[in-house]
Amino acid sequence: MARNYVRENVPLSRFGVLVAQLESIVASAAQQPPDPLLCFDLLSDLISAIDEEPKCEDALYSLLTLGAKRPIRHLASIAMARIISKGDGISIYSRASSLQGFLSDGKRSEPQRVAGAAQCLGELYRHFGRKITSGLLETTSIVAKLMKFNEDFVRKEALLMLQNALEGSGGCAAFNAYVEAFRVITRYAVGDKSFVVRIAGARCLRAFANIGGPGLGVAELDTSASLSVKALEDPISSVRDAFAEALGLLLALGLNPEAQVQPRGKGPAPVAKQIEGGLQRHLILPFTRASAPRSKDIRISITLSWVFFLQAIHLKYLHPDSELQSYSIMVMDMLHSENSNDAHAMACVLYILRVGITNQMTEPTQRSFLVFLGRKVC
Structure with a gap:
């Protein structure tokens, strides 16, 4: 059990006691590995007690790079971000730089330590991404390095860090940083042997769509959509669901060129254009061509993609209902002659019409739509 080191006759607040305990745990880590349950309880109390300018960043940094398990890393990362947001004297730039330096020098023999630093840097990007956009290119290079680790949890943390970095930067970083990030995702993530890494890769594609696809032209958006369609054949349902969402959002962005972000910096910035025939290639044809044994899984995923696409069109890009x-x-x-009597295909189409279209309409528009459907069916 860690002891409290308190100077005599110098009263400490509850927060000060917690910081002293944390520093004691870190100081004795070389002789005795930190107790996970003790660290978890301590960090939980520490986060709830942050009400002043604390001085425990170095202890948190040390705990993260000691090789703590994921729950401990998660709490320590949150505490670090909250401390900096309270106005800590340690600059976010220097803290991010120190984490990048640690990850650049990270050894494959220390996967837990590397994962801890990656998780913390990702949390800092999530909170302060627009302040540290200059480091995005270096971060993407680090992700490419971490994707070569054998441990899937390291590769997953690397991609989660990249996702947070993309969303945190909001399209404000340099052009070549986004180009490199896209290369890492498409080359390493979407085809990874671990399903948790593939899911993280899908979330990175979703992040690209959410921030306007900076650095991506029509060709890159089309490639992303094609990779997502291919991933809908994955045997793991959670992977299919993640790529179904990414596919719908990418296609919605592709049909709204005015929302496509042009990043700053040098480089042949892609011209914002609409993806021609994207819905036909990536939603309609895969649905109609789906064949056994995974035809139902593919159709369900395409159905979800349609819903995500239609919701983004209306809610994100503000097209009228x-x-x-x-x-x-x-x-x-999609109910062509070959599957017009297919109950499963018909159920998928009805789901899209109800959830993706009708549920988003106002009552007057719904009435007009019902009249339209009646004429179409007849």
């Missing part, structure tokens, strides 16, 4: 009716024709056309 009346425009959703035009997509219903494409949805119903």
Whole structure:
């Protein structure tokens, strides 16, 4: 059990006692590995007690790089971000730089230590990404290095860090940083042998779509969509669901060129254009061509992609609900002659019409849509 080191006659607040305990644990780590339950309870109390300018960043940094397990890393990362947000004297730039330096020198024989630093840097990007956009290129290079680790949890943490870095930067970093990030995702993540890493890769593609696809042209968006469609054949349902969401959001971005972000810096910035025939290639044809033995899984995933696409069109890109009716024709056309009597295919189409279209319409638009459907069916 860690002892409290308190100077005589110098009263400490509750927070000060917790910091002293944390520093004691870190100082004795060389002789005795930290007790996970003790660390978890201590960090939980520490986070709830942050009400002043604390002085425990170095202890948290040491705990993260000692090789703590993920729950401990998670709490320590949150504590670090909250401390900095309270106005700590340690600059976010220097703290991010020290973590990048640690990761650049990280050894494959120390996966837990590397994962801890990656998780903390990702948390800092999530909170302060726009302040440290200059480091995004170096961070993506670090991710490429970490993707070569044998441990899947390191590769997963690397991609989660990249996801947080992309979302935190909001498209404000340099052009070549996004190009490198896209290369890492498509080359290493989407085809990884571990399903948790593939899910993390899908979330990175989703992050790209959410921030406007900086550095991506029509070709890159189309490639991302093609990779997502291919991933819908994955045997793991959670992987299919993650890529289904990414596919829908990427296609919605591809049909809204005015929302595509052009990053700063040198480089042949891609011209914002609409993906021509994207819905036909990536949603309609995969649905109609789905064949046994995984046809139902693929159709369900395509159905989810349609819903994510339609919701993004209306809620994110603010197209009026009346425009959703035009997509219903494409949805119903998926019931071609070969599967017009297929109950599963029909159920998927009805789900898209209800959740993706009707549920987003106002009552007057719904009435008009019902009249339209009646004429279409007849």
